[in-house]
Ligand SMILES: Nc1ncnc2c1ncn2[C@@H]1O[C@H](COP(=O)(O)OP(=O)(O)OP(=O)(O)O)[C@@H](O)[C@H]1O
């Protein structure tokens with residue numbers, strides 16, 4: 215049921231509007247001024263606001279600005295007296311849906327409310343659609359390696375222990391970090407990410423700890439750093455091994471006490487932040503090479519999580535392919551497409567150096583660019599291009615079974631075996647049967663079942 219918030223200081227108007235709205239079958243909430251109204255908006259799910267332009271304490275226009283800022287999806291209908299009509303016009307420019315002049319016309323009001331609510335639903339549908347398209351991935355896989363990671367996540371999520379995630383490009387390090395946050399007590403607070411590799415050395419300290427206005431050239435305003443922004447939440451230091459040694463020294467100092475000053479600032483800031491770091495570098499080697507501080511490594515590596523390469527957990531591959539095929543169903547189609555056994559054989563033999571990110575992109579691409587319902591070997595080859603692996607006949611046959619039910623695999627195997635054996639004994643039924651250790655009548659039955667050609 216849709217809920218409408220009425221913000222007006224005149225009790226008479228509130229009552230009239232409340233009656234109109236409830237007669238139309240909507241829920242209603244009432245507020246006598248802007249502060250009260252904004253409080254309700256923060257606490258309840260409101261679909262539409264009817265706002266008086268003239269209000270005590272905080273003017274209607276200011277209330278409108280805050281609503282549009284904090285709840286951009288909610289439509290606002292302005293009501294105004296004749297004297298404030300210019301303000302009402304301005305309000306539409308500020309994002310109000312429309313305005314209505316007092317004395318209020320019942321018909322016009324009902325019309326406006328219904329139209330504004332239709333717009334609101336369309337917008338929120340659209341938002342849901344967008345969100346589901348960009349929805350994070352579930353963690354897919356049933357390999358023992360992935361199960362061990364799940365267990366690690368479960369154990370460490372509840373505590374505030376620092377976690378260091380290692381693994382190659384695209385293996386899912388960030389997904390692990392987000393999963394830890396999501397399962398922790400901090401789940402309702404922010405997850406703040408810093409990509410240490412993407413920030414120039416000169417700016418990293420300001421990025422992490424913030425700065426005061428004028429503290430260096432370019433510091434035109436005070437800025438909060440990521441540590442401050444992550445207060446009460448989780449801070450994810452991605453590509454942590456790419457930080458300069460001086461930034462490492464600063465981070466080391468800060469994470470012991472979780473206190474720091476902004477650059478150019480006097481005030482000591484205390485934060486409550488859970489740290490998760492990740493790197494795709496061989497961090498022990500970085501330490502040996504003098505590029506990463508050993509003491510920082512020990513601080514960060516309280517709970518180590520290593521995410522193995524996709525090629526090291528082959529059993530996850532078909533599951534991931536299924537999952538992404540389902541995710542990237544082309545628009546207008548209902549069922550996800552399939553990959554032919556021959557195509558699967560190639561995908562299984564391919565090494566996936568870019569790991570899951572590469573696989574995901576690959577599956578998205580074939581769904582967009584090919585219109586085959588069952589993706590053929592040729593298409594897979596085409597999209598793998600020069601990377602197409604050489605698959606021996608033997609590997610191909612083994613891999614084909616990966617996408618079959620047991621009964622299908624058994625039949626395929628039996629057919630293959632019988633055909634070869636028959637050929638070896640030049641289609642002599644009794645000799646072939648004897649060699650296989652079955653009765654000739656049994657062999658006859660199977661030849662019929664599989665439609666094997668026996669005349670040379
Ligand atoms: N087990 C999984 N199940 C489903 N999707 C996954 C899985 N692991 C990773 N992904 C997806 O693969 C993509 C790459 O993962 P992610 O960004 O977490 O990797 P990464 O290790 O941080 O990569 P990089 O080192 O390049 O930063 C993401 O879209 C992620 O959602």
Ligand SMILES: [Mg+2]
Nearest residue numbers: 384387388452
């Ligand atoms: Mg990453």
